[in-house]
Amino acid sequence: MTAYLFPGVLGLLTGLLLRWNGFSRPAQTRLALGLKRSCALRSALTALGWGMAGTALLCWLAVIDVDQIEVLPLSAGALVGGLLFGAAAGLCGFTPTTAFAGLSTAPLEALCVLAGCFAGTWLLPELDSLLSPLRTAAPYSAATLFQVTLDEPWLLDGGFLGQGCAGLLLAAIAICIPAPRPILLTDIPAPEEIPAAEISASAGESQLTDPEVESEPADSPASSELPDPEVTASPVDADPADPAAEAAPESSSEVAAPPAIPGDSLKEEAPLAAQPPFVALLEGEEPLIVDTALDEDDPDSAALPPEPDDADPPEKAK
């Protein structure tokens, strides 16, 4: 039983942290691969920086035996494998480890990816004769960036100190990556306006919306049609620590209508009570809901803002 205790606890913590950092959502992985503003990209780079610095420190303290460090050679296999890995991760939005975490957010998609991973692992020994020449093909170099081993060559001077500084530099670069933009999602029906027939009580969290649409990062108009489920479905419930609330807005802020301020909406001809609420999300903050419907009992809110004196009607201007 104790043999499973450490793996279980570590897996539990890893799953929690992967979800906290947004890796359980395919949209975040695609945003990170597309070099868009995403929480996952910042967290991954920061984790890599911390890891490099920590490894250098442990090696310098002789906690890690440098003789046991196995250097991964730079070969054609690594390059071709990287190209294949990036293309597959961009298509499905998962890596093998994050697919396990994705079982909580996109279970069907994650299950398909996991089934493929199991099949690929089963096929690997059969294909070993085909893949092994690639692993040793040129360009072959077993070098490290800094000197961390006794035998292998290195590219840069500096040793453990250089590697630690490089890790801290990577973490600093990750901090400089801009945070996801504040967004204003308009045209979102209020929760009470959703038809009851469309509500499925058994709907899983991953099935709340189309993951393809939710994950579409950039310039697709379709991405504005169906924003992130946790944002649209229950804006009040969106967890500020949950980076899922930061995923889809990346595209929505660019595609959606220009952020309308409540004052502007008062000038429109539509009934004020029919105006949907505005949902504004800021990174790390509670979602702010501004209802454009005025409270008639409140004389301050019922009064329309005065028109500026110099704003002539278009007819007069002509």
Add this chain to the structure above:
Amino acid sequence: MRREHPLWRGFWLAAVMAAGLVLLPFADTLGPFRLDRRLLAYAGAIAAGSLLGAVPALLRQFLRKKPRPPRVPFPWQRCLRGFLCGLALALALGLAGDGRILPALLTGSAGGYGFCLAALISGFITVRIMGRARA
């Protein structure tokens, strides 16, 4: 430091992943897919932890009685694409040296960074092509 600060998030992620790497060999990539009970327990706990992380939001949603949006169908083409992508992921990691990518990155191996750069380039191109095709 705020709880949501990337330094904070990255630190804990690096710490837990590093602990997994030390205590469980090959825990980073293809390890969970091998028939090792410890690694399978690790992988199952990852899914359980992720589900556990979803509990607070679901509880809040339940207590406030907020309705859920409709279920969106999941087409079989996406199932097939996910399966093929998983297959490609496993083959790519096996080609590069499964279980050695993350330690290679932490120790500064040139192969690890070559793998990452290649993955970043192809992933960037793939995501851009997907975005344009859908636009």
